[in-house]
Amino acid sequence: MRNEKRHSLEGGNPALTERRSFLLGLARSAGAAAVGGLVWAGFIDGKKAYPTVLRPPGAVEEARFLAKCTKCGLCAEACPYDALIMAKPGDGRPVGTPYFLMREDPCRMCQDIPCAAECPTGALAPALVSGPDDAGIQRLDINLARIGLAVIDRETCIAYWGIQCEACYRACPVIDRAITVEHLKNDRTGKHAILGPVVHSEHCTGCGLCEHACVTRKASIFVLPRELALGEPSEHYVRGWDAADEKRIEDAAGDVTTTTPRSKKDPLEYLNQEGF
Amino acid sequence: MGWLFSNRYLVLRRLVQVSILLFFIAGNALGWKVLRGNLSSSRLLDAVTLADPFALLQIFATGTMVSVEAMLGGGIVLVLFAVIGGRVFCGWVCPVNMVTDLAGSLRRAVGDDHSSPALSGFQISRNARYWVLGLSLVLSALLGVAAFEWISPISMLHRGVIFGMGLGWTAVLALFLFDLVVLRQGFCGHLCPLGAFYALAGAYGFLRVRHLKDHCTLCGECLKHCPEPQVLPMVGKHNGSVLSGECTNCGRCIEVCAERAMRFGAVSRAKARQDHEGG
Incomplete structure (x- = not known):
């Protein structure tokens, strides 16, 4: 059967029927589409993976942001400080999407958040930067923005060397909440103080004014996307000093014992016989 | 005068294409309110939101909704071009048309036009664009982002002209050379899924x-x-x-x-x- 087929092809049989040439053409197109699609998908996947993009205030979670943003640039045009950059090919970031470079041009935290208000698709959602005012009416509140989180490198921060600086602290629009200055004893000299800045993630908007203000050559306080900057404790750790967190113990179902093949045995048994 | 008459639509098209771009540039650089944004999505006279219906279709393919405002904007553009008919967007709005037309005229200048056989052996079907259109939607669904918008030389060109080109010129140059030496009307006539989209949308105008x-x-x-x-x-x-x-x-x-x-x-x-x- 197989030989016969090969024979008929080699024999130059012109019987490439209409049906057959249609199917061949279809297969060729599908194959070309698959090749193109794979290259295309690989390219996009590589570009999507850029992890340190700081989005405008009100941006929805990054994966949804990338899906929703049409790259129209209305947010960047709305920015009165021209701080928002539209990613160009070659910037290494998802092309056409808006981002901040805080060291160069941070977010000035406009009260009316014009960038988020301009977004036509909802990639920037004003609702995410709105909260109830004193009268209980939902209003834009830039302090609810979570562009990223400022992180301090204590090894290069001169305040932690013992030099009084406070540049980031003074620049912070949420001063005394997002950045506080802690008075520490300088153990090196034994008689001086260290006035060390500390960032508080529950108040930091990630505006980047601290990174912009930092006096070291390369900023020693810098904004990272929150998912990069923050860890996450497992559920079984409880903040004993936090009444609400402590309550989780009361709500817990009780002791949970996990049984594994090894735990069924006596410890003496497996430690002696199996080794580690 | 005779020249103007025998190029009346060409001149008109260039005027329309260039003024749309100029309005967008002025919108960004000078704060003019005639047209702000770019061809992906824009505000007309600070009142009407417009959106690229094909970009929205890709966003929908990712399983994401957009605001009603954007959907209405996409609807306006789609209905406008569908009623007029044909690929009016391609011929009268899209800035890439100017690039590929240039490649086309250079080809004609050396005698390589539709009356002559192709100079290069590379041929693909003009229906390839419908495959690319389908692929755009499939990849959008699989990758969770509007797939064509991430590689579109059209967006790179108009966004580049309005917001800064970066390395986008390489894509435009590649497209020009593709049309010039690889395949006659290669991009617009064979590959572009946005053109394919408008060909389908404009079939009944x-x-x-x-x-x-x-x-x-x-x-x-x-x-x-x-x-x-x-x-x-x-x-x-x-x-x-x-x-x-x-x-x-x-x-x-x-x-x-x-x-x-x-x-x-x-x-x-x-x-x-x-x-x-x-x-």
């Missing part, structure tokens, strides 16, 4: 090029200049209107025809089909 056989002297100028010559099968054979949505309604065939055998007409597809069947 009213604006159609009409051919009057009695005027035709079979000089072939229309076919030589047409970016989509497969839409002119009736030329020299019988009276009839262009049926295909792949026609960009650029009007080039009309202005290059010395015998006025081509004209614009407002014809419904049903009427145009009757013409064809009637011979």
Whole structure:
């Protein structure tokens, strides 16, 4: 059967029927589409993976942001400080999407958040930067923005060397909440103080004014996307000093014992016989 | 004057294409409110939101919704181009048209036009664009982002002109060279899924090029200049209107025809089909 087929092809049989040439053409197109699609998908996947993009205030979670943003640039045009950059090919970031470079041009935290208000698709959602005012009416509140989180490198921060600086602290629009200055004893000299800045993630908007203000050559306080900057404790750790967190113990179902093949045995048994 | 008349649609198209870009540039640089944003999404006169319906379709394919405002904006654009008909976007709005037209005229200048066999052996079907269109939606669904928008040389060009080019010029140059030396009308006529989208959307619009056989002297100028010559099968054979949505309604065939055998007409597809069947 197989030989016969090969024979008929080699024999130059012109019987490439209409049906057959249609199917061949279809297969060729599908194959070309698959090749193109794979290259295309690989390219996009590589570009999507850029992890340190700081989005405008009100941006929805990054994966949804990338899906929703049409790259129209209305947010960047709305920015009165021209701080928002539209990613160009070659910037290494998802092309056409808006981002901040805080060291160069941070977010000035406009009260009316014009960038988020301009977004036509909802990639920037004003609702995410709105909260109830004193009268209980939902209003834009830039302090609810979570562009990223400022992180301090204590090894290069001169305040932690013992030099009084406070540049980031003074620049912070949420001063005394997002950045506080802690008075520490300088153990090196034994008689001086260290006035060390500390960032508080529950108040930091990630505006980047601290990174912009930092006096070291390369900023020693810098904004990272929150998912990069923050860890996450497992559920079984409880903040004993936090009444609400402590309550989780009361709500817990009780002791949970996990049984594994090894735990069924006596410890003496497996430690002696199996080794580690 | 004679030159202007025989290039009237070309001049008009360039005016429209360039002024749209200039309004966008002024919107960004000078704060003009006529048109702000870019061709992906924009605000017209600070009142109406417009959006690229194909970009929205890709966003929907990712399983994401957009605001009602954006959907309405996409609807306005889609209905506008669908009612006019053909790939009016491609011929009259898209800035890439200027790049590929330049490649096309250079080809014609060296005698490589539709009346001659292809210089290079590389050929792909003009239907490839519909595969790319399908692929755009499939990849959008799989990757969770609007797939064509991430690689679109169209967006790179208009966004680049408005917001800064970066390395986007490499994509535009590649596209120009592809059209110039690899495949005649390679991008717009074979690969572009946005063009394919508008070809489907504009298949039933009213604006159609009409051919009057009695005027035709079979000089072939229309076919030589047409970016989509497969839409002119009736030329020299019988009276009839262009049926295909792949026609960009650029009007080039009309202005290059010395015998006025081509004209614009407002014809419904049903009427145009009757013409064809009637011979």
